[in-house]
Amino acid sequence: MTVAVITVSGEPDPCLTSSIWTDGDGRSINCHVNYDKCDRYMEPGWHRVQSESGQNLTMPTFPVPVYSCGTKYPIWLKGDHPSLSDDIVDRVACVTSLSSTCHVSYQIRIKNCQDFMAYYLVKAKGCNERYCFGNAESCPQPTTQVPTSLSTEVQVTDTGVTGEPDPCLTSSVWNDGDGRSINCHVNYDKCDRYMEPGWYRVQSESGENLTMPTSPVPVYSCGTKYPIWLNGDHPSLSDDIVDRVACVTYYNSTCHASYQIRIKNCQDFMAYYLVKAKGCNERYCFGDTYECKTTPKSTTWPITTNTGPFDESATFRGSYKVRPDPVLYIAMAVVVIFLIGFAVAILLYIKKCRYVLCIFYSYS
CATH class of the missing domain: 1.20.5 (Single alpha-helices involved in coiled-coils or other helix-helix interfaces)
Structure with missing residues (x-):
């Protein structure tokens, strides 16, 4: 006969039903390697965490600096653990970022099971975010193998709240960001009329992630005649994919034409779903670097590096084709x-x- 143990709150007792994570050593506050780990792909539920030797571990209750716990943005417990006389309690877990010790927070639950703490943990919204446990001095060396008790490997088939593939994993990379700067006032013949619609992240040649300007950009900027800028704010990390309007600057208007685009905050960069421009010379702006290329490289310039299964042949076609202006x-x-x-x-x-x-x- 099976006996179901029920807590005061009316749910199965997590002290009996929690799954065990055995990768606790890699989650130590003293573990400063393997920064690519994250808990974005874990299964939400009740967990207890142990070291490889079987020692039960608890979450740190103080801010943990970035590049700890085997990740870039560690998650720590903002509050105390419950006592043995408490039932299941609600608590807040904070994400440390480069600028804040609680940049983002998650609602979690904890129960004191006398010999260990049981934690109800939710998926992290971004990579690289990871729950911290313990303070072991030893830390596993970098490895491509992920503990079987926790699914932390990046899967490009992961879907977001909207049910579509996650653009944070599948976006193609444009590496011509220097030429798209609002301070780039050369090569006015560039346009995005021949690009492949899809998800993109934009970088400078040095690898810096760039974002679209959110204020009107004057004509003859961004390596084109009619620059395209973001008429609105970028989403926060807690948002999912958002719809936004991109405006085309013209001689007599800062929003002569507009395009519907989509954006997702991927913590380390912004992913943009961009559509073809309808005319030349119209081009999306990114960044404000003062580095600006002065000479075209070729008539067909492949500027995308695909990081997923989408847009594998995406190229910036026709970048240097000059189309007559209707005004002419x-x-x-x-x-x-x-x-x-x-x-x-x-x-x-x-x-x-x-x-x-x-x-x-x-x-x-």
Whole structure:
């Protein structure tokens, strides 16, 4: 006969049902290697954490610096552990970032099981974020093998809240960011009319992640004639994929045309779903570097490095093809009409003069 043990809160007792994580040594506050680990792909639920030797470990209750616990952004317990007389308690777990000891927080639950603490943990929203446990001095050396008790390996088939592949894992990389700077005032013939629509992250040649400007950019910037800028704010880390409007700057308007794009905050970078520009020369702006390329490299410039199964053939096609400006056609038409009118006026004037002379001679 199976006996189900129920707690005061009416749920199965986590002291009996918690799964065991055995990778506790790699989660130590003193573990400063393997920065690529994260808990974004774990299964939410009740867990107890042990070292490889079987010692039960607890979460640190003080801020842990970045690059600890085998990750870049460690997660620590902001509060005390419950006593044995308590039932299941709610607590807050904080993520340390480069600028804050509690940049993001998660609601977790804990129960004191006398010999160990049971934790109800949720998925981290970003990589690289990871729960910290223990303070072991020893730390596993970097390895490609992940403990079987915890699914922390990056899977490119992971889907977000929207049910689509995670752009943080599948975005292609544009590495021509220096030429897209708001301070780049050369090569005005560039345009994004021939790009492949899809998810992108944009970097400078040095590998720095760049973002779209959120204020109007004047014409003849970003290596083009009509720059495209983000008319709105970037999403926060707690947001999922958001819809935004990108505006095209023109001579008489900062939003002469607009495009619907999508953005996701991937903590270390922004992922953008960009669509083709409808005209040349229109181009998406990124960054404000003063490095700006002055000469085209080729007529077909592959600038994407695919990091996932999507957009494998994405190239920046036609970057250096110059398309005539419609304004040029209008100007040429006006000139032609003016010349025709001028010629007609001359002919009428000559005809009139000849008529006057004829009358003069007839009376003389």
